[in-house]
Amino acid sequence: MQGPQACVFCRVVAGELPSYKVYEDDWVLAMLDIRPVGRGHTLVVPKQHFEDVLDIEEDLMLHIYRVAKKVAEAQKRALNPAGIGIAQNNGAAAGQIIFHFHAHVIPKESVNQNRYEPSPEELTEVAELIRKNLVT
Amino acid sequence: MQGPQACVFCRVVAGELPSYKVYEDDWVLAMLDIRPVGRGHTLVVPKQHFEDVLDIEEDLMLHIYRVAKKVAEAQKRALNPAGIGIAQNNGAAAGQIIFHFHAHVIPKESVNQNRYEPSPEELTEVAELIRKNLVT
Numbered sequence: 001m002q003g004p005q006a007c008v009f010c011r012v013v014a015g016e017l018p019s020y021k022v023y024e025d026d027w028v029l030a031m032l033d034i035r036p037v038g039r040g041h042t043l044v045v046p047k048q049h050f051e052d053v054l055d056i057e058e059d060l061m062l063h064i065y066r067v068a069k070k071v072a073e074a075q076k077r078a079l080n081p082a083g084i085g086i087a088q089n090n091g092a093a094a095g096q097i098i099f100h101f102h103a104h105v106i107p108k109e110s111v112n113q114n115r116y117e118p119s120p121e122e123l124t125e126v127a128e129l130i131r132k133n134l135v136t
Numbered sequence: 137m138q139g140p141q142a143c144v145f146c147r148v149v150a151g152e153l154p155s156y157k158v159y160e161d162d163w164v165l166a167m168l169d170i171r172p173v174g175r176g177h178t179l180v181v182p183k184q185h186f187e188d189v190l191d192i193e194e195d196l197m198l199h200i201y202r203v204a205k206k207v208a209e210a211q212k213r214a215l216n217p218a219g220i221g222i223a224q225n226n227g228a229a230a231g232q233i234i235f236h237f238h239a240h241v242i243p244k245e246s247v248n249q250n251r252y253e254p255s256p257e258e259l260t261e262v263a264e265l266i267r268k269n270l271v272t
Contacts, residue, residue, distance in 0.1 A: 052220075053205055053208050053220065053222060054208065054209060054212055054220075058202060058205060061201065061205060062198045062201060062202060065197065065198060065201045066194060066198060069189055069194060069197060072189050072190065072226070073190060076190055081227075081229070082227055082228075082229035082230075083225070083226055083227025083228065083229030083230030083231075083232065084188075084189065084190075084226040084227065084230055085223065085224075085225055085226070085230040085231065086189060086223070086224040086225075086226070087221065087222070087223045087224075088221075088222040088223075089219070089221055089222075090208070090219055090220040090221070090222070091217075091218055091219025091220065091244070092218075092219060093217070093218035093219030093244045093245055093246055093247065094218075094219030094220055094221040094242070094244040094247065095219075095221065095244075095247045096219065106230070108227070108229045108230040108231075109229055110229055111229065111230065111231045
C-alpha cells in the first residue's frame with residue numbers, strides 16, 4: 001500500500017508527472033492508461049486520494065462513474081470498438097496495482113486482449129480523438 | 137442480442153425465474169451469480185431493461201453503482217475477501233453474456249479465479265450472509 005505522498009496518481013494530479021488527459025474537472029481526471037488493454041483504454045481518477053471502493057466517499061465515486069459513462073460514449077463515437085469493459089479493482093487480489101481508486105474504461109475487440117505499449121505519438125493521437133468526442 | 141421478452145434478467149425481475157436475492161428496491165435487484173468467480177459474487181441489475189452503458193439512463197446507472205458499493209461493503213463485513221472486483225461488460229467482445237445491463241461485485245482471493253458451480257445450499261447461505269450485512 002502507498003500513502004498519498006508516494007502515489008503515482010496523486011503526483012499526476014499535482015502536475016509532477018505527465019499524462020495523456022482525456023477529461024478534467026474540479027474532482028476528477030481522466031487519462032489514458034500508458035499500458036492499455038485496448039486502444040483508448042482510459043482511467044478515471046479522483047483528484048483526492050482514496051484507496052478503494054470501501055474507502056471512497058459515495059458522491060465522489062458516483063461522479064467518477066458519471067464521467068466513465070461519458071468516456072465510454074466518446075470511445076464509441078471516436079473508435080467504435082466492438083465492446084467496452086468498465087472495471088474497478090480493489091486490493092492486489094483483485095488486480096489493483098495503484099492504490100488510488102480508479103475506474104478503467106476499456107475499448108475491446110475481444111475478451112482476450114493483453115496490455116501493450118503504444119508510442120507517445122499513438123497515445124497523443126488517441127487522447128485527442130477521445131477528448132474531441134467527449135460531450136459533457 | 138436479446139429483446140426484453142426473452143431476457144433472463146427481465147424474467148427474474150418479473151418473478152418468472154428464481155434468484156438468490158441480496159437486495160431489492162424499486163429500481164434494482166441484487167442477486168448472486170449462480171456461476172460465481174468468487175464466493176458471494178453478486179450482480180446488481182436494473183429492473184427496467186437496458187442493454188448496456190451506452191443505452192442506460194445516467195441516474196439509474198448511478199443508483200446501480202450506489203448499490204454495488206453497499207454490496208461490496210457487505211461482502212467485506214460478511215466474507216472478508218482479500219480483494220473485490222467491480223466490473224460491467226458491454227458487448228460480447230467485452231465478455232457480456234446477458235444483454236441486460238448489470239454490474240458484477242466479485243469477492244476475490246486471487247486474480248486468477250475461475251467460475252464454479254456452488255450447491256443451492258451454499259448459494260442460499262452466502263446470500264443470507266451478505267443480506268444480513270448490507271446496510272443501506
